[in-house]
Amino acid sequence: MVKQEQGSTNRPDNTAFTQQRLPAWQPMLSAGIVIPGFVLIGLAFIGIGVALFVTSRSIQVLEIDYTGFENDSPCFKCSDPDVKNCMCKVDFTIDSLFKGPLFFYYGLSNYFQNYRRYGVSKDANQLSGDLKYFKEPGDTCAPYEYANGKPIVPCGSIANSMFNDTFKLYQIVNGSKKQVPLDGKGIAWWTDYNVKYRNPTVTPLKDAFNGTVKPIFWPRPAYELDPSDSANNGFINQDFLVWMRRAALPNFRKLYRRITEGDFALGLPAGNYALEIAYNYPVLSFDGRKTVVFSNVSWMGGKNEFLGIAYLVMGSLCVFMSIVMLIVYAKFKFPEEE
Numbered sequence: 001m002v003k004q005e006q007g008s009t010n011r012p013d014n015t016a017f018t019q020q021r022l023p024a025w026q027p028m029l030s031a032g033i034v035i036p037g038f039v040l041i042g043l044a045f046i047g048i049g050v051a052l053f054v055t056s057r058s059i060q061v062l063e064i065d066y067t068g069f070e071n072d073s074p075c076f077k078c079s080d081p082d083v084k085n086c087m088c089k090v091d092f093t094i095d096s097l098f099k100g101p102l103f104f105y106y107g108l109s110n111y112f113q114n115y116r117r118y119g120v121s122k123d124a125n126q127l128s129g130d131l132k133y134f135k136e137p138g139d140t141c142a143p144y145e146y147a148n149g150k151p152i153v154p155c156g157s158i159a160n161s162m163f164n165d166t167f168k169l170y171q172i173v174n175g176s177k178k179q180v181p182l183d184g185k186g187i188a189w190w191t192d193y194n195v196k197y198r199n200p201t202v203t204p205l206k207d208a209f210n211g212t213v214k215p216i217f218w219p220r221p222a223y224e225l226d227p228s229d230s231a232n233n234g235f236i237n238q239d240f241l242v243w244m245r246r247a248a249l250p251n252f253r254k255l256y257r258r259i260t261e262g263d264f265a266l267g268l269p270a271g272n273y274a275l276e277i278a279y280n281y282p283v284l285s286f287d288g289r290k291t292v293v294f295s296n297v298s299w300m301g302g303k304n305e306f307l308g309i310a311y312l313v314m315g316s317l318c319v320f321m322s323i324v325m326l327i328v329y330a331k332f333k334f335p336e337e338e
Contacts (some may be wrong), residue, residue: 009214033267035325036322044315045314048315056298056307060099061293061295062294074090087279090274091273098338101259103255103257104167104293106163106167108253108289111250111283111286112249113248115229121158122156126154127235130200133214135151137311140156149191165279166280168182172273178263180241182258184232184257187255188238188242192245209222222235
């Protein structure tokens, strides 16, 4: 290191680093590099796009609308908001093996979970199991903080509007019904189940809800969401966790169950099926629609042709631009480059 000169205390040291004399490399982008580069990138994008597009087209999807808006719909009688505890049945046929593992979704349309007032209408402290906020819900839960003078647990618009239709699927074999097992374990995000939402450390769980009331539109309190499995109640109920993770778009679907067990581990065989629906969730008041969706997945996820098309378009543009640059270079190149 060179000693600094007198009177130049602010001058950087005379080193290769501080005086920017380090060796450097700068690519020279000539036509011989850019044009082949565009061609290679374009061909790579086209290859990836073809793979994504073909894979997406191979994914099987069956979507059934059961809103009941049409007069000939099997759920038409249930769409009347004055009809309570209504059951309807939708029959459908599968022509060939619906390969597993199979995912069973419910879908809603024209439903804006991304609305800001709706999105903040919950109490994070309450949902993390803090008993103090069971008695005094946060102001963000308005207008679903109290009912009949008692605090609502869980409070807020998101919890109050939880989807509550239920489904049972049967295969029709020689006129008899064979129930298809639906697996509801592990359908929520791991972080939601283990980190974000927690039940109070009170045994039995029911005692933690003393002095509170259930959300207005819920048929039963949080500690009884799943009567068949005590570990799937409260704020870590799988269906509750799936609902609380809001959708970004007004038309969405959420995972309801998996079909991975018993005689249906390889999927749904060809044949006739009946879907029995406990119709509880009203949607016609906001011009919404309700669907059930059966789908399998691939290495790229669910059916979505957009990504494959996007790669094909960009790859084609790269190849096209390389051809344009080659023509321009051949016609207007400088004499010294000949």
